[in-house]
Structures are given as C-alpha cells and as structure tokens.
Amino acid sequence: KAGVTQTPRYLIKTRGQQVTLSCSPISGHRSVSWYQQTPGQGLQFLFEYFSETQRNKGNFPGRFSGRQFSNSRSEMNVSTLELGDSALYLCASSLGEGTYNEQFFGPGTRLTVL
Amino acid sequence: AQKVTQAQTEISVVEKEDVTLDCVYETRDTTYYLFWYKQPPSGELVFLIRRNSFDEQNEISGRYSWNFQKSTSSFNFTITASQVVDSAVYFCALCSGHSNSGYALNFGKGTSLLVTP
Numbered sequence: 736k737a738g739v740t741q742t743p744r745y746l747i748k749t750r751g752q753q754v755t756l757s758c759s760p761i762s763g764h765r766s767v768s769w770y771q772q773t774p775g776q777g778l779q780f781l782f783e784y785f786s787e788t789q790r791n792k793g794n795f796p797g798r799f800s801g802r803q804f805s806n807s808r809s810e811m812n813v814s815t816l817e818l819g820d821s822a823l824y825l826c827a828s829s830l831g832e833g834t835y836n837e838q839f840f841g842p843g844t845r846l847t848v849l
Numbered sequence: 850a851q852k853v854t855q856a857q858t859e860i861s862v863v864e865k866e867d868v869t870l871d872c873v874y875e876t877r878d879t880t881y882y883l884f885w886y887k888q889p890p891s892g893e894l895v896f897l898i899r900r901n902s903f904d905e906q907n908e909i910s911g912r913y914s915w916n917f918q919k920s921t922s923s924f925n926f927t928i929t930a931s932q933v934v935d936s937a938v939y940f941c942a943l944c945s946g947h948s949n950s951g952y953a954l955n956f957g958k959g960t961s962l963l964v965t966p
Contacts, residue, residue: 768954778940778956791951825894834954835882835901835944840894 760828
C-alpha cells in the first residue's frame with residue numbers, strides 16, 4: 736500500500752507570493768490533517784479535513800487555507816507569503832475522522848520563503 | 850488549554866544504555882489521547898503508540914515501554930538497550946477536544962535522542 740505522498744517536496748518562493756501544496760492520503764483514508772514544523776515553534780496543527788469538510792482548525796491566520804476533494808486528496812494554500820512561513824509542512828492521513836486516530840505522515844514539503 | 854512539555858531537548862547515550870524520555874501534559878478535558886511519534890532524519894513522523902485517558906495500563910513493545918500516570922499527568926517513554934537506529938527526534942502529543950468542535954493534536958517540542966556506538 737502506498738504511503739502518504741506530498742508534492743512538491745521542496746519549494747522556494749518570495750514574500751508576497753502564494754503557494755499550493757498537495758497531499759495524497761493512503762488509499763481508503765478519509766481524514767487529512769496538515770501541520771507546520773519550524774525550529775522555533777515546533778510542530779503545530781493547521782487543520783483537519785474529513786469527507787471534504789474542515790473539521791478543525793489550528794491557530795493560524797486566514798492566509799492559511801485548505802480543501803479536500805472527493806477522492807480525499809487535499810491541498811493547502813498559503814497566500815501573501817511571509818518569511819516566517821518558511822517551514823516543513825507535513826500532511827497526515829487516517830482512516831477515521833479526528834486527530835485522535837493513528838495518523839500516517841508524509842515526507843513533507845519544505846517551503847523556503849525569500 | 851492543552852499543553853505538552855518535553856523538558857529534555859537533547860539526550861545522548863551510548864548504545865545498550867536504557868533511556869527515558871519524559872512527557873508532561875496539561876488538559877482540562879476528561880477524555881483525551883496521548884501519543885508518541887518518532888521522527889528519524891528522513892523527516893517522516895512514525896506513530897509509536899496511542900493511549901486514551903481511561904487506559905492507564907503500561908505498555909511494552911519489544912525494547913519500548915510507556916508509563917502513563919494520570920496522577921502526575923505524565924506519559925514517559927523508555928527505550929531499553931538503545932541502538933543507533935533509535936537516534937531520532939521523539940514527540941509526545943496530546944489530543945483532546947469535543948466531537949462538536951473537533952479534536953486538535955498538540956505536540957511537545959520534541960526530544961532529540963542520539964545513540965552512539
């Protein structure tokens with residue numbers, strides 16, 4: 736069974752631009768969650784999607800948004816990029832709804848904002 | 850508010866030593882879940898264990914064991930006879946919330962474990 740895949744793996748953008756990251760969950764998994772990992776703040780929960788609905792959102796500004804498609808694939812968008820958005824963005828999937836389930840993580844997308 | 854504290858930022862041990870990673874959590878919810886995840890140098894987090902708040906039974910899986918104590922709000926992780934392959938960053942996490950508003954997973958800052966030959 737293929738694991739969680741994230742594309743692209745690396746991305747370089749400049750301030751003010753926007754970016755879209757993609758996540759394909761494990762086949763059959765309907766829940767997708769996104770996390771931001773930085774050296775300073777550590778791992779922080781962004782949001783969770785289940786059956787195309789956002790179920791929970793972390794404490795991030797509205798510049799961070801996401802969506803989930805009918806095939807459970809998910810995208811995350813960050814608009815008006817800031818230097819502080821440089822981070823490793825991790826996607827995780829699970830069978831059921833709720834981040835209290837065992838989650839399977841992808842390798843992440845390393846975003847650098849210049 | 851939910852909070853996870855991993856006081857040990859870095860630990861270095863020699864192979865075959867036992868090592869315990871500490872985790873202290875805070876939550877006002879009576880139902881919650883505790884996790885340990887491992888992040889090797891490759892970057893992907895790997896699930897190790899999940900415990901719910903109603904199950905204080907300790908668990909052993911091979912060289913790994915977990916001690917959950919609600920009285921001290923701790924969920925410590927012990928690696929017995931450590932190996933070089935255990936070198937990674939280990940995260941303790943707390944998930945709590947409500948079915949209406951959803952559940953958020955809060956991670957500790959992580960403990961970087963280095964096992965040297």
